[in-house]
Amino acid sequence: MVLSHRFAFAAPALALSLALASPLALALAPRLAPPPALAPSLALDHSGAAAGELDSGFVARILAHAGSLAAAGPRSAASGGEAAAHDYVAGQLRAMGLNVEEERLDFEAFAIEEVDLRLAGRSVTPVVLGLDPYNGPLDFDAQALLLAGGADPPPDLGGRCIVTNHPMVQFMVMDRGAALVACVPPEDFDVFAQGATHDLRLRVRGAIRSHESYNLVTVVEPLLDDRPDGFESARKEILVTAHLDAYQASPGANDNGTGLGAFLEIARWCLRHRAQLTVPVRFVAFGAEEVGAIGSHAYLARHEGKLGECLFVLNLDTLGGQEGPRVAVTASIEDTLASSSDGALAAAPSSVVDRTPPELRGRAWEALDGSWRILHPEVLQLITARTYPQWLQQFVASAATTLKMEVSHGDLISDHQSFAQAGVPAISIQSRKHSIHSPGDTMEKLDAGTLRKCSALAVEILRAIAFDERRDAPEGPHTATTR
Helix, strand or coil, X not given: CCEECCCCCCCCCCCCCCCCCCHHHXXXXXXXXXXXXXXXXXXXXXXXXXXXXXXXXXXXXXXXXXXXXXXXXXXXXXXXXXXXHHHHHHHHHHHCCCCCEEEEEEEEEEEEEEEEEEECCEEECCCEEEECCXXXXXEEEEECEEECCXXXXXXXXXXXXXXXXXXXXXXXXXXCCCCEEEECCHHHHHHHHHCCCCEEEEEEEEEEEEEEEEEEEEEECCCCCCCCCCHHHHCCEEEEEEECCCCCCCCCHHHHHHHXXXXXXXXXXXXXXXXXXXXXXXXXXXXXXCCCCHHHHHHHHHHCCCHHHEEEEEEECCCCCCEEEEEECCCCHHHHHHHCCCCCCCCCCCCCCCCCCHHHCCECCECCCCCEEECCHHHXXXXXXXXXXXXXXXXXXXXXXXXXXXXXXXXEECCHHHHHCCCCCEEEEXXXXXXXXXXXXXXXXXXXXXXXXXXXXXXXHHHHHHCCHHHHCCCCCCCCECC
């Protein structure tokens, strides 16, 4: 998922009939063939990793992984396609000699079975509905407020029902008290806007259904005969993450085939350089990211007590667009810099607190078919939180200087947000100008040059921090900063 709360939301795809990942569906899921020539030597490299160094086949192997994942077809959350991606990534990690744990995550998602929207008495098929199907009403009778895309909404909407022609409006009004946001096709919006009355009537019928997905977890341990003082007691680690699923009908070559490919090749890189690592690097591939970061929230809930040991999270999502690299910290970089803590390389946070509202935990924030998205004031705070301390900013800037590349910052959303809102330093390496969240997210759209730059930046940040002896420098706990 690469969403921006500043008008970069892709238009939702048409509703699909999704295969639910029951145990039988998982057992029958398609198997992805391994890509060719993906087994470079895993012999330990004791010579040290040069700054910015990627072997000649690094990007080619990422592309081969992405191609294998995309060729299997759509892999939406809790589907057989996602299960096939799970098997593929687990198989690649095990082929490297790594032990892989599979953590099951059960979640609920509301499925719309019937929707009847009438605007001034005229039946209209919504593009997407913004509501809370778990805790809020499903029947609405009101005078609608019309908000076109780009319009500035009133500061207090006090339970109003909004009709719009742009799905991004939902994010603009999420914390302003709106009860409903109905996004409709532009032609229906125009007809409604020109009418004499703005009566809205909506009836939604559906059911909350149970689904399952899985996270994959493995760790590359340092190979050190002379471990630094305090290493065992401190037991800090770095998390490298990527998501397994793709958005609805998308084959997901870029989102997130490129992120998963880089995830696998960075794991291979860490294995080759175990002799230089000073902290463990834990790799986690998340399920069900596209419907509300289900996998990363589940990981946070399961490991909340241990995440105080995490130095930072390096997320990989959508690396093959036409422009990049981009370091996503969600808020604008100016706001982030103003709110960051000072100091050298930080101690891991002593306190990790998940701020997700209890009534939304373990529940999708978007329909599996894209027909609705959650409308809840606290969700906006979660997806706009940032934890980007000064020491991490310095390492990112240093990596960009070392690689002689321009790196932008932005507000794109992915699994790193689950950790940022809980107080764990977290960034996501991403790209821009792509065809994600659509059937057009295919291999021929990928830019190998951007993919190389994004991968090199991720490796250089990891190398500089994982090999850096200043990792035990003291600093107080981090605090997530919200919008």
